[in-house]
Amino acid sequence: MKVKASYHRLDPTWCNGCGLFGVFDALKRAAVALAIEPEELVIVTGIGCHGRLNNYFRAYGFHGLHGRTMPVATGIKLVNPGLQVVAVSGDGDAYSIGLGHFLHALRKNVGLTYIVVDNRIYALTQGQASPTTDFGMVTMSTPVGSKDYPIDGPSLALAAGGTFIARGFSGEVAHLASLIERGMKHDGFALIDVLSPCVTHNKLNSYDWYKKHILHVEEVPGYSPRAKAKAWEALNDPEKIAVGLIYEEDKPSFEELVLPDREKPIASLDLKVDVPRLGKIMDGFR
């Protein structure tokens, strides 16, 4: 049996009250629920406050470059599809510098769980506007208010053919954990966008602000995450931010489509030099 302590390496040093604690806790809970061996879990992080997560978590990890979690995680997953590969990015990491990679990993439907910790600010670099910062918000980089219209990760994901699109709130850890757990079980790409306060650099989007603005889709009468039209409607609500499992569909994953045999991971292939077979290939050049 696994307990949260099985995945705990070190106490995080994020600011007191940071939403990242909720994400850290939810990820552990999901791992407990699925009883994943720490060795079978790989956490790939981007650069930002969120990027420290795999320094604190006990599992294999890859802390790479700003915005590049997706290709790294894809490489890992394809080479060893038996691994549970979870990537964690910030809103800058995922929706700005890594936006291209995000959409391409998603459209390929690579079997990754992508947790985007959206604090609507560049936190580690001390508070500049991010692609999800509200229009008009004053930040370090926008002293007279942001002139950029924000984008919304789950909406992009829905437009780009995402097969599992969810949004959680780091103030509701149990709910977030259940979304992550479902995302990990999904055979394909799972996006879990997380509304997550940065208590130091974003005084506007606080826990209370989110509580006032979120709407749980599971509480909407007749809502089905299998209905795309309803998902669009929920994401386009001008007043409320939809949370919960917004959309889900079944589609073959990239691993299933491109790997010769998922049961024979590339990572454990015997690389023995097959001299006769290579010789035959060489004959083609005669």
Added chain:
Amino acid sequence: MLSNWPTPEALEWTSQDERSMIKDLAVMIAGKAGDGVLFTGNVLAKVLKRHGWEIVTSRDFPSNIRGESTCYTVRASLDKIYGLSDQVNILLAFDCEAILAHLPEIAANGIVFCDGQGMTTPPPEQTLGRTFHRFSLRALAREQFGQEIFKNVIALGALSYVLDLDASLLDGIISEMFLKRKGEEVVRKNVQAARFGYDKAREITAETERHPLAKKADDDQVLISGNEAIGLGALAAGCRYFAAYPICPATEIWQWLVHYLPGFGGAVVQTEDELAALNMTLGASFAGARAMTSTSGPGASLMMEAFSLAGMAEIPAVIAHVQRMGPATGMPTKSQQGDVLQWIFGSHGEFPRIVLAPGTVGECFELTVRAFNLADKYQCPVIILTELDMGQNFRTTRAFDFSGVRIERGKLLSTGELLGTADFKRYEITADGISPRSLPSWKNGVHLAESLEHDEKGYRDEDPLNRRRMMEKRMRKLDQASPDFCAPQVWGCQKAEVGFIGFGSTLGAILEAVEQLRAKSVPSRFLQLRTLWPFPAAEVRAFLAESRDIFVVEHNFSGELATLIKSQVSPCAELNNILNYSTLPFTPREIVEPVLRSRR
């Protein structure tokens, strides 16, 4: 490791005069993009190869699909050759422009076939003994076979006659090419067209104009491009994951591997850009695959950040870089050696890297195998640096010896070795700087591949003393590595005042130059660098000491190799640069002339 490259002794010296056209000749096919120049050249090269000859091809193509001038040269010889000569013996031109463009290259007793509207024989003061034949390929193809496309096979048949080749060689290749894809009828029609061309050539040329080729028994030769040889090297070395973004002139590596990797249990992935290509290669390698990417200059620039990550997180990675003309988008279909320092000094921070530069197709294979072993052993990025000239052109070489390929994975532990480990340290500080490696899913091997400065277990650590120790650990990995590298090779005369230094595909022209100089009683030697980094300073220093006049030959503007030598060998002898930044690779003459001039 196998040693596949031919030894310098294998170079048989023959003077220019001895090498009459029968033993050495070049055929150029020229026309417009869309004329089938590439097809015709490739088939001719294969026919001549099967005739038992050594082959070097060279293509000069525009970067569009149709309409602009292209040409393809096939040089064939009974002797071992590595590059083109200065002359063309037979020109097959699909238009008159091609004649005007290439007339100066045509040998004095050369022969020209031209399918040009309004073709007239040049004035006698220009022909200088060359013969010109109007050969209405298109019209004949239309009349006889209903389609212009048969002009290429008709031309090949004609060349078969002029070179007095066994007609069945061409028939065989036609059938190999068309039977599976297009069926018997297409084969039959093409063989007929080849015969027609053969007979037509007999009609229009005099017996004295023929260039009958002596035949040599095929001694285990293959005809292969550098890009294909790199693909084959990767396959043999156990590369099972390949991620790349399309770019000329590197794409053939991928296009070749894509047909074979799945059959060997691997995967080829087209990424959204080169940032993804290298990052994905690193992810795959971290998870245990032998992984590779390929690119050219613009992609290499995009890979620089991840290159540094490979250095910091100590992840093995193989990057094949086939150079083209920069800067920026430059000239995508022209060869160049302008990206050397990019990999040696490029990216942020300091970290060990290895840059290999094959000079023959055999070395493309050999050094690719070696690149994977070096990447695993030293847990760092390894670059295989070639050029379009090497990558896309075909050369004959001895068939590769796969039985000599060894797969050495360095300090990658086994699951068994890890079982007894209680306190695994992925970045353990060791005497040689190289640390043990575990793979995700392995018990007791949990660690973080960390891009931030880290402690021995891979976790972030900003302690100044740790930083110093980690920096020293990484940087000393290559201190003792030199026996593993491919040492420079000395070609040419035993003792000589003139010394050439170069790398990569300039080898062919330099060796031709060495030979031409020898015929003029100017003995010279050539130091071919095969590992550019870590720099083989001891060997270069020794070579400099033994030579009086040094010429560093490079296909770039600013002499990147000379700059590198000066930065690594101090004090350094005076270096003369022979540079070429034109759109065509060196001709031997361009190397010989400056040497002769300097001795006047």
